[in-house]
Amino acid sequence: MDNSSKDDLLQLEKFLCFSIYSAGHAFNRVYKPLLDNLGLTYPQYLVMVTLWQEDNQSVRSIGSKLYLESSTLTPLLKRLEANGLVSRKRDPEDERSVRVSLTEAGKNLRNKAEEVPPCILDATGLDIETAKRLNRDLRTMRDQMEAGGQKI
Amino acid sequence: MDNSSKDDLLQLEKFLCFSIYSAGHAFNRVYKPLLDNLGLTYPQYLVMVTLWQEDNQSVRSIGSKLYLESSTLTPLLKRLEANGLVSRKRDPEDERSVRVSLTEAGKNLRNKAEEVPPCILDATGLDIETAKRLNRDLRTMRDQMEAGGQKI
DNA sequence: GTACATTAAATCGCACGCGATTAAATAACA
């Protein structure tokens, strides 16, 4: 490999990973003031979204949807519980599992939360079709990378 | 807004922010074994990349390129210094600034680091043209979001 | 030239995020 190609390889602007990393931070900055109104952090918001889609899930189920480990979720869920948005109970049918359910306050928060996504889309400056395409490409890439780790 | 549209809004899979969030985690998982060989974490790797592009930068300069605050960088840079990869010295021309420079070990690490990006591109499963397009779209979106916060 | 504002790092507190480990419950199997 010649020197110009080697220079190319380590150009920060050419790193897809960095674009994703920094776009993630940018999203966080846009979300923060909106989520402050809900009293949620961004990962907490994602957990609430999964519970609004399907209530009464196990920690494992939430983790598999958000690609998060129990070591991340357990403290986070305890904070949501402390804030009165969810309850955590051992599953009587399998005492290993913990079922996470929305409280009334947790269910009610959904109305306010529904105002958030349109604000975000607006902040990206993307038209809805471009956003959908980008979303699809990113999911494909993510799934490819997740699958890569599973090779035997 | 009718109910089906409202359901649409809070579908996790439709969240562009979540695709980016989870793609970022996926990248981390792919990078980790490669960066373990270099003795770096992922953010440390990004700092090293910026220094390989331009040595002897201030903390502020690194932060503006990586979109990171001094509260994140200062401890990270101290760890790089403890590992013998960089040195940190007050700028004699402006004692407020700290100049970060590569040590010989830091410069030498670049050779091993150049093997990383091709592995990553391979893991994404993307052809190089798609990767470039995705990269460009993400940077445009990020810059739009960063600019949005600056409105007067 | 002194008072005030601005800038740059550093510090602190809090919340992720994960790998490694542990404890308890359940499954699988001899």
Add this chain to the structure above:
DNA sequence: TGTTATTTAATCGCGTGCGATTTAATGTAC
């Protein structure tokens, strides 16, 4: 049945990440 393996959360240690604050140095205004 009893032993072993697996599964599920929880715990611990470490490294980000950021907002708010602090400290020190530099700029600016008068």
